[in-house]
Amino acid sequence: MAAQVTGTPTAAQVPDEQNGTRNKVVRSILDHGPSTAAELALRLELTQAAVRRHLDALAADGIVEPRDQRVYGSRGRGRPAKVFALTDCGRDAFDQAYDQLAAEALHWIAQTAGGGEVGEAAVAAFARARITAQAEKYHAALESVPPEERTSALAAALTEDGYAATARGAPSSAGEQLCQHHCPVAHTAEKFPQLCEAETEVFSQLLGTHVQRLATIAHGDGVCTTFIPTAQPKKPGRTVKNSNTSNATNVNEAGRNPA
Template identity: 75%
Template sequence: MREHSTQQEAESAPGCAVPATATEVLLDGHRATRDRVARSILDHGPSSAADLASRLGLTTAAVRRHLDGLTAAGLVESREQRVYGSRGRGRPAKVFALTDGGRDAFYQAYDQLAADALRWISDAVGGGKAGEEAVAAFARARFGRQAEKYGEALSSAGAGERTEALAQALSADGYAATVRRVPSAAAQAPAGAQLCQHHCPVAHIAEQFPQLCEAETEVFSRLLGTHVQRLATIAHGDGVCTTYVPAPGAASSPALRTAAGRDTDAAPTAGTSTDDSASAR
């Protein structure tokens, strides 16, 4: 996606040619503006043109021009932003998300390096069980550093607000997290919650190294002060990473495992839904 001066002139002209392949667009110079737009969507999940302009310090008109080029190349697609709970008047906002081709082009460039590094860590200690534990130790150290930052965000939250505070902290790191309140099976019992991560920057790596997901779940449990259950992960082919968080004093609910994490178009901001039908999907 390197934009040489001649390419920039060509792009400003009507009917400019679309690059031949998705990989060519994304891998030919990661500092180009169009690559920054695509990378921001990758890191933060589905985003509106206004959100992208704010994050990148560009005008909305400039962002839309790059989005048009990415869409023409098959790297980005637009969709209506899904809103949980009550919605105001007017049409839903339009957001832009990477297509499978767009994600694959990025993963070819960045994920292979990370996968090679983790495989080297495993092989350096002899592979097998020792290698798995070495990767797990790395994952725990990585998420442990994140936990320190998230802990500060949760320190001022009340007992019933910690899951929402964690979702907001995760969203700030590009995980596009939301919270769904889940009614308890027992009458008069407090509701639990589903912490949903609609985007995972390391999903392709976690496919090969599940220790990353396991370490993240351990961190969630420690931060929230309760045993949590990972119901679904993007790394295993689900639409959303979903973690069940029981209400204070309540037991975990394995029944909520059914059909968790199938919603791929949810809004990429932290929030709460009390819609029972949404949490049962």
């Protein structure tokens, strides 16, 4: 069920029909990532002028914000198109994760373990245990899937857990991109990147190949993006349950954006 974007200063001053359309605009951006007005108009079967009016209202309410479109590879002439991405306020309409409580709990784990590197390792162990338990059903979804379909199957499984994930071909690369357009723990992961790192380790183990995290919502990007090379010769493996970080395999810069 889509979250209703309400409670903003102007939401009560517009007809319900307009609020309904604006919710659809917000949901479309959540599901597909930062989008141009033209892309939204096509997906929602509206005119670009109508979409722009809704985007202007959502931007005024702090729900979306315009950005320059990120271009991969060579770029043509002219300015990059403007895309509209959800702000933290916009994402909060879909979040029911208790970010502050989670951050305090992880901070307590780190301090109780002794702080410093030992504390960071304790948080990493918790993050790995959490995603390992969550990934058991992902393994079941991928177990009988051929290699070329595993990324799409993982995206479908993640979507069922609220990550609004998609799989697509990577631009100018022999591989695919797993895109998560929503992250329920983005605010907590901003303070504790171990959550992203553990998730990337698990993706590598599930897909049976090296993966590389290219972008994360926690880092300020519009979408969590993971690159998966085309060659996937191994069967999906169960996630490592040992908390020792040396047992993680096939991971490159897990959970971190390249410099």
